[in-house]
Amino acid sequence: MDVIVVGGGIAGLSSAWALVKRGHRVTLLEQGTVPNPLGASGDHHRIIRRAYGRGNGYGRLITEAYDAWDEVWADLEAVHHDHRGFMCLSREPGDEAEDYREGLEEGGWPFDLLGPEEAAARWPFLEPGTFRYAFVSPEGGALHCRRIAAGLAVWLQRRGAIVREGVRVAALDAERGEVILADGERLRADRIVVAAGAWVTKLFPDLAGRLTTYRTALAYLDPPADLGPAWGAAPVILDVGGGTDGYIIPPTGGGGLKVGTGLHKVASADADANRSPWPDEGRAILRHFAPPLARLDEYHVQSVVTCAYTFTADERFTAVERGRCLIVSSCSGHGYKFGAAVGRRVAEAVETGGHEGLLAWLEARAA
Template identity: 30%
Template sequence: MDRTYDVIVCGLGVMGSAACWQLARRGLTVLGLERFDIPHTLGSSHGRSRVIRKAYFEDPRYVPLLHRAYELWHELEAAAEQELFVRTGCLNLGPADHPCVRGILESVRQHRLPYEVMSADEVRRRFPAIRPAEHDIAVYEADAGFLRAEGCVRALADQARAAGAELRTNERVAGWNADDRRVAVRTDGGEHTARSLVLTAGPWLPVLAADLRLSLRVERQVPIWFRPLAPERFSVGRLPVFIHFLDDRAYYGIPDDGRSGVKIARHHGGATVDPETVDRTCTADDEADVRGYIRRHLPEADGPLLDATVCLYTNTPDRHFLIDRHPQQSNVLIAGGFSGHGFKFAPVVGSVLADLATAGRTDLPIDPFRIERLRIEAQVMS
């Protein structure tokens, strides 16, 4: 223990890497600790691509954060000199009275986002790969697409290092303690000290913040890549990113960029798991669920399975984020519970954490993400 840092960040997936970037570029001395490699395939920041969109069915209050996230992704692309954000548009499909479709329309109207509403027949004409249900409508957002997931994590980590952050991989955090002046983090490589601590451990957050008894649920998800029977209909430029809201479930898809096939997955509906023991193979049931959707709504995507991966969501009960101070330790910040829709926000989450670490406050709207609601829930459930 030969140095005291300004900040230690535990967990260097997309959120932790973004936090290191934002903290280091403000001149702080930063140590980032990652149990695995950067990136890796055991958490929540892999899978080649992630949807990015502003027409936000989850809540209109996310849209101002998305405006800033888009700006920061552009900054990162310029600094990294590589394409990370692939614009394809996003097609949101479902019955007009579906709560998520209504939520999308509320967001675009409240924030005056450009959008287009299509009938099922219009969707079939413009995007012949998709077979919507007869009662479906679609809300199309042009300023949307996908992020190259591993490329984003690498770029964030590289820029953090370039700004002066020290990032250590394959070093597991065993625990931490804090008082008002310092924190000490114990790892299998020794002990590190800092003035403040940021916990961005994804599905391992319930362990690192066990004292808070947060009501977080880790959920297994299985994105699958297929070789389409009509590849030209599923390529970037022909097919947008899409989200399809059915009566009792939702699926999403990301077009083929010529590298890996078309990606299709169910959003939520997975088993509750422990990240240490989760089955990381694609089972016959996993494939059957997605193929059942494909055969009804994307029949020309029903080709050979090219690849699959297991990804982990860390869900809060209301599926809104957790970004806040530890209630007993003001120099410990916690960000997690991104509930399967957080990746696109990573640079703005990093900026919020840097605001809180340096100024003690942020102008960005994070009131819905306070920790107390989750502690109350945990107490009720205990």
């Protein structure tokens, strides 16, 4: 089949990769560069981890995600995954970190439980009197997004796929299988995979009722010099407890120390709007991390990066079939880790012509 993939983020690149491996002729269209720094997949690094809440379903899907990433590493002849594990801090009974711990217990997956004094002694950037406990799991780390994107783009081109950058899609005719570009050029295919991330509602405005786009930002930090070695050896911090919904990724894969929080986001109807950092935005993000980070006033904000994400109400993936188009959307902030597995599942759905099985997998429904 001739397949057009719209979007060069991780879902689009992985779908193109899996389709090429199945023998299809693929053209990938990306409005920016690959990687695109404005896309949700375009930052230096993202978290991969086993932890999800009790009964969530995504924890068990990580096994398939790891298998898919191993297939990618074999094809790229490089591993873009830092297996440094992850840590959570619980600050209140029933907070998200505790929910993650209970999910690991439910699945029988490994972790070590540490008291605050022990954790702060091991990682002196933590303030011991500000959290109840920490737990550390070996099943996680950081994925190096830009290296993955660049590697997949090269792999695709070497295997005959067409990768077009700087090409904006203006509209789609789902019934005819036609893509209309902003300059008027028209492309046709047997199937179209739309993995346009936060831009998907520009192509399918009716999906705005199902998908909400948010503008958010994250900060890169320079820590105090004496804490640099501790951060360099630290696990990814998935959650800092309480209501912060905060994560921290230590320096790895060419990216520096990064902090972000789910509290720092605003709904935005246009993924292209308001993408410049606000005045003092980095410090505003950083303030959410006191507690549990010690000596917060000694950290320097190196840079602020804005992001655009789509979310569903239940924070799960979704898939929609329209004529010859298969639309895959809503990373809901946790989608990157499943990227390679999503690509394999999308390629299978393109071949079978139905999306119900894909949707059941994307929503992590019980088998």
